[in-house]
Amino acid sequence: MAAMTGPLAFGLVAAFGVAIGSFLNVCVYRLPRGESIVSPPSRCPSCGQGLRWFDNVPVWSWIRLGGRCRTCRATISPVYPFVEAVTGTLFLLQYWQLGWQPLLGIRLLFVAAMIVLFVIDLQHRILPDVITLPGIVIGLAASMFLEPGWQAALSESPPGEVLWAVGEAYFRVRGEEGMGVGDVKMLAMIGAFLGWQLTLVTLLFASLTGSAVGVGMVMFDRRHMKYQLPLGSFLAAGAVVAAHFGQSLIAWYVGLFS
Ligand SMILES: [Zn+2]
Numbered sequence: 001m002a003a004m005t006g007p008l009a010f011g012l013v014a015a016f017g018v019a020i021g022s023f024l025n026v027c028v029y030r031l032p033r034g035e036s037i038v039s040p041p042s043r044c045p046s047c048g049q050g051l052r053w054f055d056n057v058p059v060w061s062w063i064r065l066g067g068r069c070r071t072c073r074a075t076i077s078p079v080y081p082f083v084e085a086v087t088g089t090l091f092l093l094q095y096w097q098l099g100w101q102p103l104l105g106i107r108l109l110f111v112a113a114m115i116v117l118f119v120i121d122l123q124h125r126i127l128p129d130v131i132t133l134p135g136i137v138i139g140l141a142a143s144m145f146l147e148p149g150w151q152a153a154l155s156e157s158p159p160g161e162v163l164w165a166v167g168e169a170y171f172r173v174r175g176e177e178g179m180g181v182g183d184v185k186m187l188a189m190i191g192a193f194l195g196w197q198l199t200l201v202t203l204l205f206a207s208l209t210g211s212a213v214g215v216g217m218v219m220f221d222r223r224h225m226k227y228q229l230p231l232g233s234f235l236a237a238g239a240v241v242a243a244h245f246g247q248s249l250i251a252w253y254v255g256l257f258s
Helices: 006-033 060-064 079-098 102-124 129-145 150-154 157-173 181-194 196-220 222-226 231-256
Strands: none
Touching (some): 079 231, 102 181, 181 196, 181 231
16 A cells, blocks of 8 residues: 555546546447447547547646637537546545555446446436446446445345335436436446445435435426436436445444444
8 A cells, every 4th residue: 555655646546537537538428329439539529520649638638729629619518628627536536545455446447437427317318238237247246355345235135125216206206207227227336336335325315416406406497397307417426425425424324323
């Protein structure tokens, strides 16, 4: 753990996170469109002009070009630099919490998947199987050897049904169609990586923030009654919060009753 610490390690982790964020943008854009995430190289969605390497520097390129394509001047969504900056920040937080250990690699992978699901659900209201299904398998495999341990990951099933029923009841009361199949697969993935306790924290967070945003939007404009909230985005945010603060929240909650 003392292998590399201090500002240099933090700088490297942040730079790595921002670079991965750049790749996550490719996933966010191409996965819902059924395109390959490996080829062709990045190009402007508007004019198809390929990006030159110096236009491909995360965050900085977007700021320097004023959020526009160099060739056709089409606006480039601020979501791109946002995803890069958020990935860098969340990678830093995970490293700060865990230090160098095998679990760090697994958690970075998990956080990256949550960022992709957050944006795709927000933009398209889908949670692609190509992320959630391998996510369940990888999460279970990792949990055999690392935190939270295989018992917690597998015992996800009985409380998992309870979680699902709570969420289902909650979202039906709101007058929505309830949780979709994609949301359930995503919850299973979160359970596989984090164990059922942190999945409960995730669901609690998603319900609270989801209802706050939903009520806020209706108060702002009644036409938003029909707006379909991206539950997957709230779950993704909740899962990242749970991975980072969940254990201290649980300890605090248990402490209240002992
Ligand atoms: Zn262009």
